[in-house]
Amino acid sequence: MPHSWQTCHASRSPHPWLAALLFVLLPLQALHAAKQQYSINLKNADIREFITMVSSMTGKSFVVDQRLKGKVTVISNTKMGPDAIYELFLSVLRVQGYAAVPAGEVVKIVQQVLAKQSGNPNDFQRRDSEEIITRVITVRNTSAVELVKTLRPLVPQYSHIAGLNEPNALIISDHAANIQRVEDMVARIDIADSSSVEIVQLVEAWVEDMVALLEQLAPEQIGKSAKGPNRVTVVASERTNSLVLKGQPETLAKMKALITELDVPANRSGTVQVFRLAHSDAKDMAELLKGLVSEGGSDPKQGAGVDVPVSIQADEALNALVIRANPATQAELTDIITRLDVRRLQVLIEGAIVEVTTDFDRTFSSELGIGDAMSSTTPIGLTRPLGTISQLLQSLATGTAAVPTLDSAPTIGAGRQSENGVSFAAIIRALSTNRDTNLLSTPSITTMDNQEAKIVVGQQVPFRTGSTVTGSQGATNPFTTIQRQDVGLTLEVTPHIHDGEVIRLEIRQEISEVSQSGNSNIGSGGSADLITDRAEIVTTVLANDGEIVVLGGLTRDKETDTESGVPGLRKVPVLGRLFKDTTTKREKRVQMVFLRPTVLRTGESMATEVTRKYRGIWEVEIEGTGVPEGVSNLFNGERP
Known part of the structure; x- marks a missing residue:
């Protein structure tokens, strides 16, 4: 919206001689006004009349926003000069939500929210404290952008403050008094960093151990909660086995003296320790630790100046580790062993293999x-x-x-x-055969996380792999080679638990059986006498704890029609049946494999699964025989 302005100042005479007279008299009048004292007492006076009164008393010209309205009450028993009256005038404007912004020879009266856009950045030292001005403050040692975050809550809402990266400076528009206060705060904050940096080379101690010890001895200086001028920043350089210190020179001197007293040769006694493992295998743990430190070598912390051979041996009988090293290495290896020797989760893997087979044969001749x-x-x-x-x-x-x-x-x-x-x-032959088979196999196996498990349920069937004839002096001795192979159900699985809920399963599942239809004798010259049906699944799947997943399946539908007979005659209507045989064979097989993994986190969960499995065994009592109350009774000699 365009603003309407009113200007309050002395009228200009159109006559040249009058202008010359005013040119001489106005300075004299201003000098007289500077020495003159005024007493102001107003009650509910119009603010515009108040501005006119101030203009005549101070000799200033004002440009007034047309939207300025309101009543003013001023009570004063003391006479004031023009400067004091102008300060009083600025205070009244501020109460009304307006501000005075110098603009050359005139003073603009604008709203405070707009004053920051009109502030005059010049001649800051001579401005009155209640005038809105703009000031650029140079920052030398602190980031101006970061400084704004600290100063923003301390300035009025109508003021404007911003930080510049280049140059590193603050821009603020506000009353002169507020700007002066901000400048004082910046001067106190923007102080050059007097801290120094020193490097301390350790001779005997290891840097990580030294840092941990210093944090315990002087937490108010080095710890995470350390604050104030005595704060010291410590950085450990493992490559050079040295400490980098930053802080005030006096504090660094005391810290260096403490480090010198602590950097002494380590006590060599008690460098052999025995660790009894509760959950891990000692042999596997020893191989892992030997990968971290060379067998028979020295401490990997070469900068520590301690040359103690490191030896790690596994006692499989006690499932224990015997470690010889210096105390610093012992502490590090102890921490590693503690983290690795934890109870591993177990996984119960239950499978369900469903197979439905339907065969139909019909023969007529x-x-x-x-x-x-x-x-x-x-x-x-x-x-x-x-x-x-x-x-x-x-x-x-x-x-x-x-x-x-x-x-x-x-x-x-x-x-x-x-x-x-x-x-x-005459002979008539007719045969119809129906064979239906439903097979359900439910193998289950329990294994540890990341440990392969295998279950085989079936028979070992002999297969003839070859035959030879040996003999001497005219006698022959036939020799046949036989190889036995597993025929039945095989399940190999390796579980990997992720995030406690998701389980990745590496699975190999195989079902094989001796064929019921194709095992006619191949002949004495054949390499085998048996035919087996085999189905195998090798896959990797993801499943949630207790979730059922389908690994795969096969649906096979086969139909065969066979006709044999005398050529030509078998095609004769009606009589052709005397010269031919017809055979119809239909076979349908459906096979599906399901799997359900369950994470056993505690001993209680294992006991629950054992009880559930045990109860599932005795679904039918044979001849009224009683069933033991619990699975533990089976180990006490009680029989069902």
């Missing part, structure tokens, strides 16, 4: 044969020359048993034998 009992050739006519009917007629003609010539399929036959004429026979 028919045969017809004609023979002559008086003839030397039997039979003389067949629908299938190589079928069962041919063998049957020959058996009938020769009087031998006919049963061995029949197969296992259900057979319906009819025939007639004539000694003087033609004999005939």
